[in-house]
Amino acid sequence: MPATEVFEGDFSYGAAESRSGGRSVSLSIFANRSHLRSTLRDDVVAAGLRVLAAGPLQDLLDAPSRPLGDVVLIDCPQLDGQTVAALAELDQRAACSGTRLIVSTTIEALDPVFACMDQSMPTLLVDPNRAERVLALGRVLAEFPTARLRELSEDDRLMLLRLHDQISQISERMEQLAPRRDVEPSVPAFSFPVAAVCHDAERGSGAERAPRPPLPDARLIRSLIRQRQIRARFFDGELFSDPAWDMLLDLTAARVEQKRVSVTSLCIASGVPPTTALRWIGQMVEAGLFFRVCDDSDRRRAFIELTDKAIDAMARYFAENSLAAPIPV
Numbered sequence: 001m002p003a004t005e006v007f008e009g010d011f012s013y014g015a016a017e018s019r020s021g022g023r024s025v026s027l028s029i030f031a032n033r034s035h036l037r038s039t040l041r042d043d044v045v046a047a048g049l050r051v052l053a054a055g056p057l058q059d060l061l062d063a064p065s066r067p068l069g070d071v072v073l074i075d076c077p078q079l080d081g082q083t084v085a086a087l088a089e090l091d092q093r094a095a096c097s098g099t100r101l102i103v104s105t106t107i108e109a110l111d112p113v114f115a116c117m118d119q120s121m122p123t124l125l126v127d128p129n130r131a132e133r134v135l136a137l138g139r140v141l142a143e144f145p146t147a148r149l150r151e152l153s154e155d156d157r158l159m160l161l162r163l164h165d166q167i168s169q170i171s172e173r174m175e176q177l178a179p180r181r182d183v184e185p186s187v188p189a190f191s192f193p194v195a196a197v198c199h200d201a202e203r204g205s206g207a208e209r210a211p212r213p214p215l216p217d218a219r220l221i222r223s224l225i226r227q228r229q230i231r232a233r234f235f236d237g238e239l240f241s242d243p244a245w246d247m248l249l250d251l252t253a254a255r256v257e258q259k260r261v262s263v264t265s266l267c268i269a270s271g272v273p274p275t276t277a278l279r280w281i282g283q284m285v286e287a288g289l290f291f292r293v294c295d296d297s298d299r300r301r302a303f304i305e306l307t308d309k310a311i312d313a314m315a316r317y318f319a320e321n322s323l324a325a326p327i328p329v
Helices: 034-046 082-095 108-117 130-142 146-150 153-179 199-203 220-235 243-255 263-270 274-287 310-321
Strands: 026-031 048-054 069-073 101-103 123-126 290-294 302-306
Touching: 026 034, 034 048, 034 069, 034 130, 048 123, 069 082, 069 130, 082 101, 101 108, 101 130, 108 123, 108 243, 108 263, 108 302, 123 130, 130 146, 220 243, 243 263, 243 274, 243 302, 243 310, 263 274, 274 290, 302 310
Parallel strands: 026 048, 026 069, 069 101, 101 123
Antiparallel strands: 290 302
């Protein structure tokens, strides 16, 4: 494999300064496909970002002390033992340094990628096109903490404006070429306060509440899911796209059935493209409705479950819903 291309010289993380003063935004690219590395670098440079280095995934293992920068773009359509190790190492480094990760993969490799990257809260993309990668980069930069944005130079503020324009133009082209109405998670619209999602911690709140009603029979929930799927045969599915509710129903049924749900399975249940579903899952985690559970027997797998808060809400919803009548045996 080719050696990593270093574009900014040999310097320590955070040392790069722009002409107008202030620390500049820096970025690294790791992908085994050379043509993709070249495309990613072209887009990053066009947006005005500094590229620290670009190379194959193996370089994450060969040069563990290499500066990462503010953002790292990674492409891993296939996984082997070395790649999993590289991603896990990168995940830990990013969690400690505050580096933001954007990881593209395939639906086949999604579960192990999701499982081995549980520290840094990376942005995951599934089979993305060029526009989706640029949009993801724009979202990540927009989410930078305010304190870090204040450190940016005037050059980098102009870069962010330029990137925003670039994203807007790409979005308009996508709408013209293939109009679609994928539902995107926006500012949290749930009536749950955002909190650190810790399943065990929730149980220790000690709050006085009325006893939780039991969840309905799983057959009822699966029936509701089937009705929603059948509806899509006769109407445009985008008219009724509601990935948050579809995932809540699927996880509630799995809870009653005492089954575990993988992130890939939940993406399928959402009824929207996997990358969109992953953003919704992240939003539901932030809202305190979902949490991830690692498989103790296989660290390459992780599952999504409802928090106590979500279970309580779903139980009370069905208890007040007339549809939740007992199913005749």
